[in-house]
Amino acid sequence: MWQLHQFPLCPFSRKLRLLMGEKNVAYELVREYPWEGRDELWHLNPAGRTPVLHDPARQVALSDSQAICEFLEETVDRTPLISGSALQRAEIRRLVSLFDENFYHDVTEPALHEKMKKRIVLRQSPDGQVLRQLGRMLHGHLDYIDWLVDTRQWLAGPTLSLADLTCAAHLSVVDYLGAIDWKGHEQAQGWYMVMKSRPSFRPLLSEKMDGLPPPREYASLDL
């Protein structure tokens, strides 16, 4: 069976768990905090990062979440999530990268640093200025998500795709950290509630990060 090396608030691991949930691929979780720099993690992934998808029996260790998603897309027939014409697939991948790189850089990464790492690793308080800047960046990204939801059925086009899973993965981490202000973003919020209601989301909503409880509304399925 696949072992997924991850920690509960890693957005790239969440994207993968959503994909594996939608595709019905079985896996077990191995807790891995990349900042601890365990030898085994560096051995499995020379980039020293989560997620890693490891099959000890077959001696296969895959890393980089997008490489893993493409691998599962190529090897598991059920529920294609990078589908459609080549142009539609390019649009899905463009959005995946927009969320994994730009949204992560502007919002998820500083939120994780200020609200998770400072609390449980560095024992420092968050920097209010960074949090305000992150809020402004999030607002801009939510505007763009509103626009996508307004003009398409799903974020990348007519069908649910890896772009939806990726965006929801990042938003769910920021939501766990209590850093989303949905005001003025009803379209994005409505779309996120639909994503949150999917069975693939359930395991994420019930998992907790040690020493860092989520706000009460985090796992709620009511608007």
Add this chain to the structure above:
Amino acid sequence: MWQLHQFPLCPFSRKLRLLMGEKNVAYELVREYPWEGRDELWHLNPAGRTPVLHDPARQVALSDSQAICEFLEETVDRTPLISGSALQRAEIRRLVSLFDENFYHDVTEPALHEKMKKRIVLRQSPDGQVLRQLGRMLHGHLDYIDWLVDTRQWLAGPTLSLADLTCAAHLSVVDYLGAIDWKGHEQAQGWYMVMKSRPSFRPLLSEKMDGLPPPREYASLDL
């Protein structure tokens, strides 16, 4: 015809140009400096980044270099560069991401900032401490490339792949900026000379960045 929006030292644009060269896809260049933040760039790519591959006639604008590479791989039959079994393809994509994310973050990006942006945009001198740190990181990455070259025919396995093009694209930018010390990395250097000799590399070696001439050896094909 495709128009590629790029500037000569953008490593992601170089990766794409090498791919298009290998696949014999025609394109013309449009000079684009992302730090100038032109409206047209933001219009073509909401992430405001190069490269963008634009076909005005078909009103198609593709962005994120990896999404574009996957698109060309799916639509152009000639010279597959993400090929082999699903596991081999995962290995190619893992390495592409290692170079585009880790190598870029540790080496290419600080080299561009210190040696290009400070010189032609900010009018500042480079920070010696940053350059030394970058040199140490580069040394570690070259060790890993040496190991890949020692154990495989090409970086990702038995055939030339997008991993080779991506690694060569980043190294060529750092080489243009005069920041590579090959000492102790004969394997990596030998492999890079082979890459540099490919016809797809020629257009890159002859192009110059305004106000920033490359060192004399940059375009030389002798060791």
